Amino acid sequence: MKWLLALCLAAACGAASAATAIIHAHAFTMAGAGEVQDATVIIDDGRVVSVTAHGPAPAGARVIDAGGRVVTPGLISAATQLGLAEVSLAADTDDRAVSSGPLGAAFDVDYAFNANSVLLPVARADGLTRALIYPGMGAGPFSGQAAMIRLIPPGGTVERSRAAEFAVTGQAIASKVGGSRAAAWGLIRNALGEARRLGEGKLDPRARLNSLPDLEALQPVIAGTIPLVIQADRASDLRQAIDLARDEKVRVVILGGAEAWSLATELAAAKIPVILDPQADMPQTYDQIGARYDNAALLAKAGVPIAFQVSGNGVYLSYNVGEAIRWGAGMAVANGLPYQEALAAITSAPAAIFGFPTGAGTLAPGADADVVIWDGDPLEPASAPTAVFVGGEPAPLITRQTLLRDRYAPRR
Amino acid sequence: MPRARRLGRPALLAAMAALVAGPALAAAANGRVAPYLADLFPSTYTPPAAPETLIVHAIVLDGAGHRLDDGQVLMGSGKIIAIGHDLKAPGARLIDARGRWVTPGIIDIHSHDGTYHLPQTAIDAEASDVAELSDPNTAGVWIESGIDAEDLAFAHALASGVTTLQVLPGSTPVFGGRTVVLHPVPALTVQAMKMPGAPQGEKMACGENPKTYDVEKGRGPTSAAGEVTFIRDAFAKARTYKAKWDRYLAGETADAPEDDPRLDTLAAMLEGKIAAHIHCYRASEMAIWLDLARDIGFRIAAFHHAVEGYKIAPLLVSRGVCAVVWSDWWGFKVEAVDGIRENAAFIDAAGGCVMMHSDGPFLGQWLNVEAGKAAAAGRRAGLALPPEHVIAWLTSNPAKAMGLADRIGALAPGLDADLVVWSGDPFSVYTHADLVFIDGAVRFDRSQPPPAPDFQLGRAPTP
Numbered sequence: 001m002k003w004l005l006a007l008c009l010a011a012a013c014g015a016a017s018a019a020t021a022i023i024h025a026h027a028f029t030m031a032g033a034g035e036v037q038d039a040t041v042i043i044d045d046g047r048v049v050s051v052t053a054h055g056p057a058p059a060g061a062r063v064i065d066a067g068g069r070v071v072t073p074g075l076i077s078a079a080t081q082l083g084l085a086e087v088s089l090a091a092d093t094d095d096r097a098v099s100s101g102p103l104g105a106a107f108d109v110d111y112a113f114n115a116n117s118v119l120l121p122v123a124r125a126d127g128l129t130r131a132l133i134y135p136g137m138g139a140g141p142f143s144g145q146a147a148m149i150r151l152i153p154p155g156g157t158v159e160r161s162r163a164a165e166f167a168v169t170g171q172a173i174a175s176k177v178g179g180s181r182a183a184a185w186g187l188i189r190n191a192l193g194e195a196r197r198l199g200e201g202k203l204d205p206r207a208r209l210n211s212l213p214d215l216e217a218l219q220p221v222i223a224g225t226i227p228l229v230i231q232a233d234r235a236s237d238l239r240q241a242i243d244l245a246r247d248e249k250v251r252v253v254i255l256g257g258a259e260a261w262s263l264a265t266e267l268a269a270a271k272i273p274v275i276l277d278p279q280a281d282m283p284q285t286y287d288q289i290g291a292r293y294d295n296a297a298l299l300a301k302a303g304v305p306i307a308f309q310v311s312g313n314g315v316y317l318s319y320n321v322g323e324a325i326r327w328g329a330g331m332a333v334a335n336g337l338p339y340q341e342a343l344a345a346i347t348s349a350p351a352a353i354f355g356f357p358t359g360a361g362t363l364a365p366g367a368d369a370d371v372v373i374w375d376g377d378p379l380e381p382a383s384a385p386t387a388v389f390v391g392g393e394p395a396p397l398i399t400r401q402t403l404l405r406d407r408y409a410p411r412r
Numbered sequence: 413m414p415r416a417r418r419l420g421r422p423a424l425l426a427a428m429a430a431l432v433a434g435p436a437l438a439a440a441a442n443g444r445v446a447p448y449l450a451d452l453f454p455s456t457y458t459p460p461a462a463p464e465t466l467i468v469h470a471i472v473l474d475g476a477g478h479r480l481d482d483g484q485v486l487m488g489s490g491k492i493i494a495i496g497h498d499l500k501a502p503g504a505r506l507i508d509a510r511g512r513w514v515t516p517g518i519i520d521i522h523s524h525d526g527t528y529h530l531p532q533t534a535i536d537a538e539a540s541d542v543a544e545l546s547d548p549n550t551a552g553v554w555i556e557s558g559i560d561a562e563d564l565a566f567a568h569a570l571a572s573g574v575t576t577l578q579v580l581p582g583s584t585p586v587f588g589g590r591t592v593v594l595h596p597v598p599a600l601t602v603q604a605m606k607m608p609g610a611p612q613g614e615k616m617a618c619g620e621n622p623k624t625y626d627v628e629k630g631r632g633p634t635s636a637a638g639e640v641t642f643i644r645d646a647f648a649k650a651r652t653y654k655a656k657w658d659r660y661l662a663g664e665t666a667d668a669p670e671d672d673p674r675l676d677t678l679a680a681m682l683e684g685k686i687a688a689h690i691h692c693y694r695a696s697e698m699a700i701w702l703d704l705a706r707d708i709g710f711r712i713a714a715f716h717h718a719v720e721g722y723k724i725a726p727l728l729v730s731r732g733v734c735a736v737v738w739s740d741w742w743g744f745k746v747e748a749v750d751g752i753r754e755n756a757a758f759i760d761a762a763g764g765c766v767m768m769h770s771d772g773p774f775l776g777q778w779l780n781v782e783a784g785k786a787a788a789a790g791r792r793a794g795l796a797l798p799p800e801h802v803i804a805w806l807t808s809n810p811a812k813a814m815g816l817a818d819r820i821g822a823l824a825p826g827l828d829a830d831l832v833v834w835s836g837d838p839f840s841v842y843t844h845a846d847l848v849f850i851d852g853a854v855r856f857d858r859s860q861p862p863p864a865p866d867f868q869l870g871r872a873p874t875p
Binding site (some may be wrong): 280381382 | 419754758
């Protein structure tokens with residue numbers, strides 16, 4: 001839309017087609033321009049045009065004075081269950097997972113996404129503009145397929161379905177696969193083998209364990225076009241995941257990774273990203289004996305790509321996602337992770353891991369203009385956005401919670 | 413641990429009653445003692461000797477609403493001696509807290525540490541120690557009798573600035589059992605963690621948890637209204653039981669009634685010695701239970717979780733009942749769908765006694781950040797909520813709800829010297845507890861991390 005910008009510079013634009021200029025911003029672009037003080041962020045036609053220090057606002061642009069406040073890209077959660085459960089403990093409102101039935105790898109959360117979920121505006125009002133929504137643990141090692149969502153008002157929309165395949169290993173799945181975690185790895189390897197033979201036209205239909213829909217769902221994993229996200233915490237399972245990536249030539253991403261720090265060098269060499277919970281400093285299970293606060297710092301130092309998920313006893317997997325991942329990022333900083341790497345773990349890094357649209361999670365020129373102005377340090381969970389732009393348009397920060405707040409606010 | 417001398421039953425009860433209840437509850441004139449007032453597991457907690465200590469150049473939040481910049485705190489013999497400026501304490505150990513903050517120790521009024529064992533295993537899935545589930549009325553349970561003193565969570569709580577915590581039974585039964593107040597200090601026995609003389613509470617639960625569990629088990633109340641009737645029935649029996657004991661204690665009858673642990677607890681509630689801590693989410697249910705307690709004659713210390721507390725804040729205030737809340741948990745169950753982040757702030761604004769809680773070992777490490785989040789939401793809604801006020805949500809308010817305001821929760825002369833030296837703003841995500849004092853003794857020092865707990869010995873890899 002450069003011509004439009006040029007036109008606007010030449011003559012005042014009408015409000016409908018005006019560019020937006022956020023001036024006096026303390027911008028974290030998460031791109032080439034890095035951190036820019038007193039930045040002018042120019043947005044036009046739904047995209048970021050530029051972020052420059054002391055830059056002029058285009059004539060006719062809608063000007064927003066950030067007053068020195070922090071401006072970041074919209075946040076991205078690498079693994080959430082937004083829009084899949086409304087009241088997670090009321091089973092009839094919960095579509096996160098299948099615990100029985102024929103679908104494994106083919107289970108697809110896209111079909112369950114509820115764009116009218118009241119959880120979505122809450123997440124957006126906390127700065128979240130994109131997320132990967134993933135299936136919960138299923139009846140076997142494969143949970144199913146995840147989807148990318150974008151929190152376009154009023155709720156959100158699926159941007160790309162079947163964006164990743166999820167699997168669970170370790171103690172969590174052992175009882176579902178006969179009693180041993182070894183069985184989960186055997187089943188995963190077998191399924192990938194069957195999927196490969198199916199793709200090559202060599203699968204003996206009488207000698208397969210997996211259904212055709214499940215094997216078809218694994219084709220993009222085999223082809224390397226989507227990652228296989230493996231939930232694993234114990235070092236032994238992380239080693240299995242590294243071996244699997246090598247043997248099967250699939251793109252593996254680790255979810256959890258409580259003991260990943262102890263294999264940081266190996267994970268870095270295998271180019272396996274880790275989505276971890278910076279709040280997980282105690283062993284919730286025997287798989288997490290080595291859990292520690294500086295997991296993120298140690299992994300990043302070794303060169304492992306990291307992104308964050310904050311579970312909060314499971315509550316934050318769906319509720320308050322935008323706030324929770326900032327809290328986790330802040331805790332990672334408090335325990336040794338450089339600030340911009342923590343911010344990247346909830347913006348540009350998950351976008352890169354999962355192949356969100358070019359520029360997602362950054363303020364690079366041409367990126368979708370998902371932009372947040374903060375009332376404080378975004379990595380303090382007590383901070384909140386003063387404005388959230390999605391596709392260059394300011395999103396209302398009204399949620400069901402703010403409506404309740406306004407109804408019951410004490411009279412002053 | 414010194415072995416207890418073997419005592420005959422009356423003498424033993426007399427000794428225990430004195431320990432738990434203090435001089436006001438001495439045995440009846442004839443030497444008889446009510447079993448419902450006995451302390452079965454007396455505290456052996458003793459703070460280590462500590463030198464007189466003067467903290468200087470700190471930003472002090474005293475827990476009672478005051479802030480002192482470049483302030484000083486003097487403690488000795490386990491107590492706060494003074495706070496102020498230009499305190500004189502020759503010979504005292506000096507701690508320079510320039511750039512750092514000092515607050516009373518955090519009190520976590522709702523913890524399951526020691527019963528929610530870390531790491532969780534299949535054993536916990538089969539038979540959790542968080543709650544006794546054999547009956548919807550397990551009022552006779554003393555949760556302290558099932559606590560693992562070596563649970564990993566205690567050390568994490570201490571390292572996060574928690575100096576006192578109340579462990580409650582879980583919220584599955586209507587009557588869950590008696591609570592216990594502990595200091596999260598390294599110990600091999602619960603008795604060695606138990607705060608001497610701290611009142612017990614009784615955990616009760618309203619709403620979804622008890623009714624759905626009892627539907628599943630085919631016994632007990634299966635509806636919100638049924639829970640209320642169940643409680644009335646239980647206290648009707650307890651009233652008769654207590655009357656029998658009181659007649660015996662007064663010497664009107666010769667033979668002691670049969671002792672019943674469940675009825676003991678309810679009798680102690682009717683006696684006013686044990687207050688209820690009630691898991692409850694919804695405004696309408698809290699309002700019913702307030703009337704229920706008034707009708708029956710037991711005291712409610714606090715509603716816990718209370719996600720709709722903000723809707724009935726003036727009612728809570730008028731009944732003198734505190735609210736124990738999260739900063740932002742909501743939505744995960746039907747009775748929690750109306751949770752808002754201003755809950756704490758709005759209850760506070762009505763003049764209520766509000767506080768944060770953990771309910772789990774992880775959140776128990778970040779209660780300071782929880783309060784910071786809840787206060788920030790309140791400020792965005794237009795309330796003032798300066799740090800010197802908000803700190804009460806972690807200190808003096810829980811002390812009040814636990815009946816301990818005369819001992820802990822504030823930095824005031826004569827109170828226990830439980831305090832934290834924070835590396836910075838205590839409500840910031842970046843801040844660490846540098847030093848944690850309990851009864852005037854340093855129990856955690858971030859510069860000298862404690863030895864690994866027994867569980868971790870020989871297990872955890874190192875980088």
